[in-house]
Structures are given as structure tokens and as C-alpha cells.
Amino acid sequence: MKGATGVVLFLLWSPLAAAPGSWQSLLDEVRLAVAGRFYHSEPATPPPSAAGADIVRVGWRYRLPAGRRVQVWLCQGDQCLPLGSARRGRFLAPPAWRVSRPLRLRFRLPAGERRAVTVGTPRLTVEYR
DSSP: OHHHHHHHHHHHHSGGGSOOEEEEEEOOOEEEOSBTOEEEOOOBOOOGGGTTOBEEEEEEEEEOOTTOOOEEEEEETTEEEEEETOSEEEEEOOTTOBTTSOEEEEEEBOTTOOSOEEEEEEEEEEEEO
């Protein structure tokens, strides 16, 4: 019986007992009006329950009118990863990225674009542990 109690206590206090989690940020639309200029989403901040956790994977999604394209990056601080022109996707987070620092999407109209475009319903999904 002592052995079983020890195992239960180990599992209760072990970091392995902590389940991974995720959070999602629905961001405001971003209007891009000038080609070549960078536009940023509002920061996506984690819930208090994610404090002290490490980011494992990040997913993104946004909408554009048919036939339009933009260049997109996902940023934390000064480090930005290019997402190309994919409107959705997922990737493993860089080791330096922390839950404690907000994420932002950065957009740019490609050179030569003359019409403004609104990036609709941007969303980030962050998996952490």
C-alpha cells in the first residue's frame, strides 16, 4: 500500500501531470491601404492560466476577398516568421518564444497593389505546455 501511495503522490506533484493547453485569440480586422507598408494586428495575449508555460505550436487563420493576396508574418517581439500568403496553417514555435510575450500578425500589401484590402477575422491558436 505504501508503494501505491508513493506513486499517487509522485503523479500529483510531477510536472508530467500538468496537461498541455491551448488558447485562441480572435483579433480585430486589419485594413491595409498602402503597398509596401507594414500593418500589425492587435497583440494576442494569453489567459492567466497559461502563465509560465512554453509555446509548442501556433496556428493562424484569416480571410481575404476573392482574388486578393497579402504578405504575412507572425511576430513575437522583434522576431518575425514569414507565413507567405497562406491564409491558414500551423507550425512548431521557435524555442525562444514564450507565452509571457504577446504575439502579433504583421501584414503588407505586395508592391504594385493599388486597392486597399481588409484582412478579416484574423485568429491565432496557441498550444502550450
